[in-house]
Amino acid sequence: xxxxxxxxxxxxxxxxxxxxxxxxxxxxxxxxxxxxxxxxxxxxxxxxxxxxxxxxxxxxxxxxxxxxxxxxxxxxxxxxxxxxxxxxxxxxxxxxxxxxxxxxxxxxxxxxxxxxxxxxxxxxxxxxxxxxxxxxxxxxxxxxxxxxxxxxxxx
Amino acid sequence: xxxxxxxxxxxxxxxxxxxxxxxxxxxxxxxxxxxxxxxxxxxxxxxxxxxxxxxxxxxxxxxxxxxxxxxxxxxxxxxxxxxxxxxxxxxxxxxxxxxxxxxxxxxxxxxxxxxxxxxxxxxxxxxxxxxxxxxxxxxxxxxxxxxxxxxxxxxxxxxxxxxxxxxxxxxxxxxxxxxxxxxxxxxxxxxxxxxxxxxxxxxxxxxxxxxxxxxxxxxxxxxxxxxxxxxxxxxxxxxxxxxxxxxxxxxxxxxxxxxxxxxxxxxxxxxxxxxxxxxxxxxxx
Amino acid sequence: xxxxxxxxxxxxxxxxxxxxxxxxxxxxxxxxxxxxxxxxxxxxxxxxxxxxxxxxxxxxxxxxxxxxxxxxxxxxxxxxxxxxxxxxxxxxxxxxxxxxxxxxxxxxxxxxxxxxxxxxxxxxxxxxxxxxxxxxxxxxxxxxxxxxxxxxxxxxxxxxxxxxxxxxxxxxxxxxxxxxxxxxxxxxxxxxxxxxxxxxxxxxxxxxxxxxxxxxxxxxxxxxxxxxxxxxxxxxxxxxxxxxxxxxxxxxxxxxxxxxxxxxxxxxxxxxxxxxxxxxxxxxxxxxxxxxxxxxxxxxxxxxxxxxxxxxxxxxxxxxxxxxxxxxxxxxxxxxxxxxxxxxxxxxxxxxxxxxxxxxxxxxxxxxxxxxxxxxxxxxxxxxxxx
Numbered sequence: 001x002x003x004x005x006x007x008x009x010x011x012x013x014x015x016x017x018x019x020x021x022x023x024x025x026x027x028x029x030x031x032x033x034x035x036x037x038x039x040x041x042x043x044x045x046x047x048x049x050x051x052x053x054x055x056x057x058x059x060x061x062x063x064x065x066x067x068x069x070x071x072x073x074x075x076x077x078x079x080x081x082x083x084x085x086x087x088x089x090x091x092x093x094x095x096x097x098x099x100x101x102x103x104x105x106x107x108x109x110x111x112x113x114x115x116x117x118x119x120x121x122x123x124x125x126x127x128x129x130x131x132x133x134x135x136x137x138x139x140x141x142x143x144x145x146x147x148x149x150x151x152x153x154x155x
Numbered sequence: 156x157x158x159x160x161x162x163x164x165x166x167x168x169x170x171x172x173x174x175x176x177x178x179x180x181x182x183x184x185x186x187x188x189x190x191x192x193x194x195x196x197x198x199x200x201x202x203x204x205x206x207x208x209x210x211x212x213x214x215x216x217x218x219x220x221x222x223x224x225x226x227x228x229x230x231x232x233x234x235x236x237x238x239x240x241x242x243x244x245x246x247x248x249x250x251x252x253x254x255x256x257x258x259x260x261x262x263x264x265x266x267x268x269x270x271x272x273x274x275x276x277x278x279x280x281x282x283x284x285x286x287x288x289x290x291x292x293x294x295x296x297x298x299x300x301x302x303x304x305x306x307x308x309x310x311x312x313x314x315x316x317x318x319x320x321x322x323x324x325x326x327x328x329x330x331x332x333x334x335x336x337x338x339x340x341x342x343x344x345x346x347x348x349x350x351x352x353x354x355x356x357x358x359x360x361x362x363x364x365x366x367x368x369x370x371x372x373x374x375x376x377x378x379x380x381x382x383x384x385x386x387x388x389x390x391x392x393x394x395x396x397x398x399x400x401x402x403x404x405x406x407x408x409x410x411x412x413x414x415x416x417x418x419x420x421x422x423x424x425x426x427x428x429x430x431x432x433x434x435x436x437x438x439x440x
Numbered sequence: 441x442x443x444x445x446x447x448x449x450x451x452x453x454x455x456x457x458x459x460x461x462x463x464x465x466x467x468x469x470x471x472x473x474x475x476x477x478x479x480x481x482x483x484x485x486x487x488x489x490x491x492x493x494x495x496x497x498x499x500x501x502x503x504x505x506x507x508x509x510x511x512x513x514x515x516x517x518x519x520x521x522x523x524x525x526x527x528x529x530x531x532x533x534x535x536x537x538x539x540x541x542x543x544x545x546x547x548x549x550x551x552x553x554x555x556x557x558x559x560x561x562x563x564x565x566x567x568x569x570x571x572x573x574x575x576x577x578x579x580x581x582x583x584x585x586x587x588x589x590x591x592x593x594x595x596x597x598x599x600x601x602x603x604x605x606x607x608x609x610x611x612x613x614x615x616x617x618x619x620x621x622x623x624x625x626x627x628x629x630x631x632x633x634x635x636x637x638x639x640x641x642x643x644x645x646x647x648x649x650x651x652x653x654x655x656x657x658x659x660x661x662x663x664x665x666x667x668x669x670x671x672x673x674x675x676x677x678x679x680x681x682x683x684x685x686x687x688x689x690x691x692x693x694x695x696x697x698x699x700x701x702x703x704x705x706x707x708x709x710x711x712x713x714x715x716x717x718x719x720x721x722x723x724x725x726x727x728x729x730x731x732x733x734x735x736x737x738x739x740x741x742x743x744x745x746x747x748x749x750x751x752x753x754x755x756x757x758x759x760x761x762x763x764x765x766x767x768x769x770x771x772x773x774x775x776x777x778x779x780x781x782x783x784x785x786x787x788x789x790x791x792x793x794x795x796x797x798x799x800x801x802x803x804x805x806x807x808x809x810x811x812x813x814x815x816x817x818x819x820x821x822x823x824x825x826x827x
Binding site for chain 2: 548774778
Binding site: 057059067068069070071072073074076077078099140143144146147148149150151 | 188238239240281282283310311312316337339340341343345346347348349350351354357358372373375376379
């Protein structure tokens with residue numbers, strides 16, 4: 001039976017953390033499962049937990065009055081869900097929902113935040129990894145803004 | 156019915172700019188702006204095209220455009236999928252059953268599917284780019300045991316704009332190849348992925364030494380997709396892309412399709428990334 | 441009628457002005473349209489001629505970047521000028537031509553290819569022009585899909601070449617290895633000798649067809665003095681070519697300087713008027729467009745000269761691949777001097793200098809090449825300044 005530390009060291013998001021940081025982070029983590037259509041995050045609520053998906057598909061969406069839930073991104077194996085736990089006002093910016101059975105590791109964001117305040121190195125390592133996630137998601141959104149598949153879209 | 160030359164006794168080789176008349180025998184509206192046609196020759200047929208090759212299709216009185224074949228047909232039939240993006244393609248898409256269209260070809264380089272036998276094949280299609288890759292998928296399915304793992308990744312603007320949507324779903328359901336589809340913008344009923352195609356590649360298990368990649372889609376999508384597969388260790392020679400340029404002759408004479416040192420109609424449209432990758436980083440080449 | 445090279449035992453002969461008329465008459469009698477130089481609208485252009493009187497007797501030209509003027513010579517030389525705005529591509533690859541006609545009838549479409557072209561004889565062809573025709577042959581004839589019309593015009597034509605006597609300041613044929621002396625591709629080549637009361641022409645045979653023509657003329661065997669006089673013309677012409685463009689390494693020079701700031705400098709001057717592509721004897725880009733006939737059932741495909749300087753030359757749905765003037769000038773020059781090699785195995789430039797003279801702002805391709813060569817490797821930094 002794998003420990004959280006084992007799972008984290010295999011997870012692509014964390015890969016190559018030093019042992020001490022790994023063990024600390026693992027101490028803030030626990031195994032969780034979500035059933036299909038189960039809500040994971042809700043826009044506006046306190047962002048104190050974030051998730052690393054081990055398996056399963058998660059949809060990020062906005063609830064738009066008159067249109068309902070509009071899915072703007074889908075995440076899967078190996079993806080991090082939620083970064084608002086790291087930045088004030090620590091509130092979720094969107095909804096996230098499991099689209100099928102999802103196995104994930106949940107992390108106590110509040111606990112990690114406190115530790116990062118005192119351990120600058122851990123803070124740097126985590127921020128570095130989240131910054132990369134944000135960069136990739138931003139690039140994806142920019143690409144979609146270009147509407148490259150549209151007829152008459154500039155190349 | 157007549158395709159008479161002015162001088163029937165003329166024994167000189169007919170210039171390759173003269174089209175052969177074909178008749179539309181079937182017409183399928185794939186999406187709002189995309190139609191698939193079956194064409195049969197009225198007189199002399201052209202040579203059978205290979206997947207990746209294109210024909211110059213002529214809407215008489217309007218003009219000619221290069222269109223890749225979207226399926227390999229038996230006999231002398233041709234199958235083309237046309238997207239209405241300009242005056243000529245619009246005229247072609249408006250053609251009804253029985254209409255006569257001019258055909259010249261086949262021209263250009265092919266995908267070289269047989270050279271990927273014994274290897275994993277990763278097919279990545281963006282938007283209407285699935286049309287030139289569709290005969291590749293047919294070939295892979297037809298000879299499934301000659302290839303190792305086969306994966307098809309499809310990106311589209313919205314779920315309604317996925318070309319050959321029903322066929323893609325049936326490929327996925329057949330479980331003979333792995334199929335993943337993603338859209339830029341979802342609709343409420345969409346249960347698939349949302350995001351860009353390179354993201355789908357992240358989740359494909361790749362054995363870099365034994366993988367051949369074939370990519371077709373808008374040029375930006377080609378670049379980012381190629382970058383993603385190269386970062387996974389696949390050699391540039393094993394990544395093939397199909398390019399598009401203004402073509403008015405298809406035979407290396409009009410000069411419009413020049414792309415630095417290459418003529419896309421003659422040296423392409425299918426190129427190994429090793430040939431065109433460095434050129435694609437040059438703006439406005 | 442493919443050109444059979446002449447046997448080496450055809451001795452040069454000398455003809456005079458009336459012999460030249462005999463030559464023209466023989467060509468016309470052979471059912472040919474004779475195209476030769478004549479003065480029109482202040483330039484020497486190539487038109488259909490029938491008499492020696494129509495040739496530009498006593499005219500020379502003065503050419504410079506952005507400048508072309510006819511000048512009266514002090515003698516009556518018939519060929520005392522060099523190339524003007526026309527090149528022989530005007531007849532071998534006409535500016536507008538019909539490739540086929542289509543007529544939709546009840547059951548299908550009847551397609552009629554273009555009619556047979558006329559049979560030509562070209563009088564006054566210069567060495568650089570023969571080189572240009574050879575270059576176009578590689579593009580349009582020695583290709584996977586030969587241009588039937590070009591091949592027919594070109595293979596059936598007769599070429600009466602002329603050795604230049606008075607190069608222009610814009611000529612750089614010596615740098616490109618194409619002249620001024622006529623060496624190949626001709627049926628006959630003439631050297632004008634102005635050492636007597638009227639012009640005389642040393643005639644050298646270049647092919648068996650040329651030899652057959654000479655048989656019909658009133659000619660004298662060329663004397664050693666005649667040959668010396670001709671040789672003097674040839675060496676004076678070679679010495680008279682002053683403009684140079686060092687051709688070695690130019691292909692890789694341009695290929696590795698695609699981001700050189702010089703492209704911005706020249707783009708600021710270039711009007712993208714396409715004059716250079718129209719006067720260039722090797723430019724072959726063409727549009728193939730459909731035109732409707734009088735009835736809805738009729739249509740024609742037209743081939744017309746096109747230019748890479750046009751914004752829509754590279755248009756595909758969504759926009760043009762070469763929008764900026766900079767990219768279009770770079771396309772023209774790098775194609776002409778560098779990527780032509782990749783596509784056709786030779787340079788695309790023959791050093792005729794037309795693009796220099798006929799550019800309204802006087803852009804000089806040799807100057808642009810020299811500027812890049814002098815600052816090889818320069819690139820623009822992000823703020824736009826050269827570094």
